[in-house]
Amino acid sequence: MVKPIVQLKNVSFTYPGAENTVLNNASLTINEGEFLAIIGGNGSGKSTLCKTFNGLIPKFYVGDFEGEVLVQEMLTADYTVAQLSKDIGYVYQDFENQLMRPTVIEDASFVPLNYGLADYKERGEWALKVTGLTPLRNEFIWQLSGGQKHLLALAGVLAMKPKILIVDEPVAQLDPQHAEEVYDILKKLNKDHGITIIVIEHHTEFIAKYCEQVVLMERGKVLWKKCVKDALSQVSELIGHSIYPPQVTQAAYLLDDFLKKDSYYPITVDDAVKHFHKGKVENNDIDESAEISQRLLKKEKKIVQFNNVSLQYRTFKKQKKQVLSNINLNLHEGDMVALVGNNGAGKSSLMKLITGINKPTEGDVFIQELKTANTSAERLGDIVSFVYQNPEEMFIDDSVRKDIEFYLKVRKVPDYEKIVDQLLEDFSLTEIQHRDGRLLSGGQQRRVSLAIGAAMKPSIILLDEPTANLDIATKKQVVHMLEKLKKHVQTVVVATHDMQLVSEWANRIVVMNKGTIICDGNRQEVFGDEDLMQKAGLSSPQILQLSNALHMNPLCYTVADFASRWNVKKVEGGISEYCEEFA
Template identity: 30%
Template sequence: MIELSKVSYTYPHTVQEALHQLSLVLEKGHCIMVTGPSGAGKTTLCLAAAGILAHEYGGKKAGIVTINGKNVADYPGLSAIAETIGIVFDDAEAQMIFTTVEEEILSALEYRGLSPEEIEKRLSEILEITYLTSLKDRSPHHLSGGQKQRVALAATLALGNDVLILDEPTSELDEHATRRIVSILKNLKSLGKTLLIVEHKFSHFHEIIDTLVVMEHGAITSIGQPDEVLKNDRIRKMVIPDFSGIRDGIIPAAPAAGTVPAIDIRHLSYSYGEVEALHDVNLTLTPGEFVAIVGENGSGKTTLVRQFNRLLTPTAGDVFIHGRNTKECTVTDLARDVGLVFQNPDHMFFADTVKEEVAFGLENLGITDRDAVIDAALTEAGLLHSKDLYPRWLSRGERQRLAIACVVAMRPKIIVLDEPTTGLDGDEARLVMEILKKHQQRGHTVVVITHNREIARDCADRIIAMDQGRVLSDTRAGGEG
């Protein structure tokens, strides 16, 4: 159905090939899962398979891509290809242009020329299977990252394409929502749909995968039935994250009597208009703790941590950072104490180079050895070789690591990360968590929002579970209350 033959591609203004002599066949009704480290070329493969590289991108191209036996270059445009192929990008928000969730889905249904009765029926079905019925009148731009991903998938499902290309469709989804998406895709496959999925959650998708493809440096380094591919130990560690042992030997120092809490939250509530996102939250985090905040999409996790540096100000209650009430501080003041890595790293970037991106945060902090600090942060993130590149040329995982480097370079006492392993393979995810544990050893307080149960279990000293804007539970490592 889709065939790539010796496809190579180099993005404009770069010399390194994003794809190198890549050949792949996606047969009708089959499901291929593509995985590998950030920067391996997975997203570029999706763009090539969907005909987007051929019709929308410059750069250096070689090889042939065919869809249903026809060269993608011979199609009159992407609208013709879109009759066969639907694609969900890794940045779901970039696909949203309407004011409500319902309108996003309706636009796709109306594009197909269906009758009003059929549109109403399919709208209801899609809202239900993607768990969006209760959100249909909300603005997609005000939803959580995971909820946005479900909206993007729903709009693509509404198009009714024979082929679905999904670039990390569950990267920001909780366990429950991920299982639901897998169930949806399993059903679509049973109906004869063809699936090309870029993912890192292998264990969730295992039962629907016909072929597992591992990419590195723009090429396929392993391909075949999943169980056969995973017999290679190196590949297995890349595909299946293992965080065991990270916490071993690291014992948080007990705070001295009278120590001021790193974060002290008192009767905190917050509302987006009439929608209450946090309700009477009370928490105290001591200096040097490693805390994981878990919960389903929309449970209030991101809203909570954005109170720490006053990106949001409490509707009611107070937040104290090292004894200072955030209401009495500016965002700039709090930047010295709290560094926040966003769920979508692209929201943090605006400079022309990776190095300048890191340098920006240091300009107002009076750090004298700036170049050394920048190089150290980029080296730790594995990005020193990319310091002169434009940040948005990096892969999703590389952009995630750049966002971490930007915050770490500022040396805040509290480091807060919203889903820091999104877009990373197993090896990279472990590396990020090891970096964060090192910062904990240096005395930093680390707060991580995560949907990854293994990260919470194997890395955190304390796990805070949230549900519907409330703290559901607060346990120490090992299950202590």
């Protein structure tokens, strides 16, 4: 028998001083045991909706609240946040704020200890086992990677063995392999322990593979709740709300050969292989590997050079920890490098060596022939710009324009106003130049951070996870902005777990694992090596997996590329006009 576990009835909410309502007469029923995804563009009200479930809204985040929320038939207005949180676990988007204790095991046991549960230690150990963190049980929190911290936040919530688990962006900061593991954990908790799972998710490929129900939100309204296959088949409607269905679903939509209006599109690679296997595809013998290798051989100007570089840290216990080992790497003018690998592979440490924040324990790093060990951070700052994963860390003034011009004014660059005007135009920021960057949307903040990095006129710019926590539509805007960086810098290096970004943007991929470089090549050399992908914790984008399964040559790295290769016409004029929105 289906039993409701969460019910929202005509819920509206407005933050103090805000002009617009964040929730607008929202009604929703979530049944016990469901695995449900809540989707919607940035600012649609997804996180606010979920914060009503455990009473954070309106009891912690105060404001104008109307309507009723019932959880397990309890009216949340009659209970405290602490009472509700016993059965409702929540992993927030800013999950690091949930880490309270110095060591991993202490943090995993912290919540049940605070509730006075006698078996708090056993619960903590169980949660670490479920999340795969047992080998790190005695590590200090600050020694963990971002992905490991995210898993620990999940473990801390699981220690209470909640009946409802809400996870805001489950795969944020995780490499593809660990992202799959997190969703496998959630699936196991759902199937084996009966926990109702609610995820706020932008990655529709994970929704397609793991979720059963999908809720679409827009401007604080719940537009609908549908089964996953039906939900993700609403391609045109989803795109209208800045949500992109799985790549294989987009491809089927572009090459639509369905006669029935209500037919479903494939949403997984396996579904798509069956869907497309009878079609006729155009193949050719383009050898991307040879083409790119030849281009790289012609490069002469080296911007960055690593010669037998190793790096060690001293831990809190004064022990030496090897972070990088025997790194040899040259970066050239014109390189658009994707730095990839599993969590803890050493990507951030390598970038810190380029900036001069860290000095090598062994070997030498040269930036434009300057040896970093003998060069001041200020001098290196004229050559290297680092754009942080969290854009707000780069905002120091009260407007976008002031943040962009800060470096130029400090260095007394002549006519800096003209430079700033050009950057504002290039990064589509002119209309918001006088707004406070900290109050902008995630996508706008990312554009501002890129402009700040470019303002320094560096030879090389380093970006740490530039597409993290962004919806897919906003990610596409950021990729477009990365293209614009070419006119401002010589070399771009992006550390990322976003394989779609890698496949669509990079002309060179450096793969790291356990502090070493295990591959330095192009898309074919990396994505075509299954053993390498497995070792580095990577996974190919859906459209590449599909084109590989269909033996397409060359492989396709974008939906538009895939669609253009088929002898199918959606309309008399072909499909080119439809491909533009997926390019």
